[in-house]
Amino acid sequence: MGTPVATTRSTVSAEGLRLALFTDTYAPQVNGVARTLERLASVIVARGGSVRVFTAHDPESSAAGDVEQFPSRSFWAYPQLRLAWPRQRQVRAALAEYAPTIVHAATEFGVGLAGRRAARDLGIPFVSSYHTSFVAYAEHYGLGMLARPGWHFMRWFHNGGLRTYCPTQAIVNEVNARGFERTAVWSRGVDGARFSPTYRSASLRERLGATDDTLVLSYVGRLAAEKGLNVALDALALVEQARPGKVRFLVVGDGPYEQEVRARAPRGTLLTGKLHGTALSEAFASGDVFLFPSTTDTFGNVMLEAMASGVPVIGADVGPTREQLQTGGGWLAAPGDAAAFARAIIALIDDRSRVREAATRALAIAAAKTWDVVWDTLLDDYLRLHRPSLR
16 A cells, blocks of 8 residues: 555645656646646645746747756657756756755656756655556557566656655555555546536537437547557447447547547547647537546546546546546446447447436546645645654
8 A cells, every 4th residue: 555645634735835846748748747747836836835847848838937948859759758858967056046845756757867866965855756657658569678677767766755656546556566665646636617517519519410319439638559549449440330320539639649540530530639728628528428448547637537527438447547437437348458348339329328327427426536635635745744743
């Protein structure tokens, strides 16, 4: 089990907290990690603390006063990911000038590695978070020989801190089995005002050609092979054979797998690219069932956003997804099994009452996942770790 992280107050103040956040991904990049970290920074400031973000330079953004960017370049295997290798002397000087009470590294390479070293050199309390299963990604891309050295490096990196935060208990169990120490669950919440059934859009469903007889399946996220999109596309092909014209597919996002999706998606598919604001809220709420075939995600924020929008989920039966859906917010299918996903979809086409019942359960699950509780838990632990008398 991870270390218990208890909250004793309903709203934990961040007064006196000076967080230095090191991450290779940050806004305006669009992914679950970047969005969560941006929200973390804003909450700490709103609660009376201070944050300085150290991250890789993104050519699409200009650094704000509280964000320091380091020169970066695109990662050859994944151009949307930018990596930076800042000079250690520069990082140490910037950290000494800011004088944080705690350093948090959210990525293990480049910027995160520099933050870890600088924090230890200066004697500043250091914590980390485990967001991305790079070892699972390596195995997915046929680089399984990197698994053993990958776990060795991850264990060394995270065990160098006072805490490693993981998004689910399933991930805590997984990394503990690999020798991680001092782990704790840092879960995720959902904004019920931003993601809600009230955003369901008749005009968007009309663009899809949806009728009372069709089931709108949706996907929101990066279009990348490791997200299991090949499984989704194979499943949809099987569904089209069994129930011709009964499904529509709404795809939101972009990435290196986009051309494959365009080439293989069934008729009636709409690819919107990246969406923001109200358009994103409408996309979430306008589907009937959300597809999440990924086996590499450590949480899957989009599942929670779909459930808050009144849309139940069909997900791969792996630990983190199972943990979110086990109370009835959707259905699980065997990982990597397109036929299993297809059977689940066909069952819902044939009995729409199951969709309505699961949507009600999904809303109830999401309603209990408030961000305030998540932040209270994390900030309480931050304060305990940077004030030795409270440990």
